[in-house]
Amino acid sequence: MNKVKKIDLKLGIEMKALIVYGTRYGTAAEIAEEMSRVMKEEGAEVDLVDSKGLKNFDITPYDLLVVGSGIKMGKWTKNALNFLKNNKEILTSKKVALFVSCGAANEEKSRAEGQEKYLDDVANKYLLNEPVATGLFGSVYDPEAKHGLMYKFTRSFIKKELEKQGIDTTKRHDYRDWDAIKEWARDLVAKNGR
Ligand SMILES: Cc1cc2nc3c(=O)[nH]c(=O)nc-3n(C[C@H](O)[C@H](O)[C@H](O)COP(=O)(O)O)c2cc1C
Secondary structure, eight states, X not given: OHHHHHHHHHHTOOOEEEEEEEOSSSHXXXXXXXXXXXXXXXXXXXXXXESTTOOXXXXXXXXXXXXXXXXXXXXXXXXXXXXXXXXXXXXXXXEEEEEEEOGGGGSHHHHHHHIIIXXXXXXXXXXXXXXXXXXXXXXXXXXXOOOOHHHHHHHHHHHHHHHHTTOOTTSOEEOOOHHHHHHHHHHHHHHHOO
């Protein structure tokens, strides 16, 4: 009996969402994929696209736009920012949620700065309305990953920081809080249906 009730409720949610992500090493892409899966599970219709090569994409059909990026040297990817820039006007008639994947989210002491620089400042600069939600999510430390010189250089810096904290840097560490990511996505559907 309970099961039937639950299905009815989920069918009742009317929401068409578009998730647009910018990524350099795949971390934000995986977060976006999980969000898409969870939001579909909650009854939303969801399209998921990489902001790379995304030009003149018609966002008219969507109620909710979830836009996010990985952070490099304090910056979103150019493509994800261009998506916000190019759709600035039309986004005023939509619900918009922003998220980032960044190293600043991994430690309590740097989260406030990450929230301000990578989410609040971006919302102020690129959106005319307040976002319905912002999500600050962590990164991955992978001693095996090969993403070029800049990545290697940054990783060796991070490695020293982790070693100071007594963390085993021979192992991969996923600092993304998947429960928080799932909850954030579930909440978006629950609070922003038509
Ligand atoms: C070269 C480089 C620069 C980075 N710069 C920052 C930074 O300025 N602030 C931050 O919080 N995290 C920084 N990070 C961590 C990334 O934001 C993190 O790895 C993120 O998950 C990357 O997302 P992506 O794989 O989707 O591009 C940097 C990582 C690298 C490799």
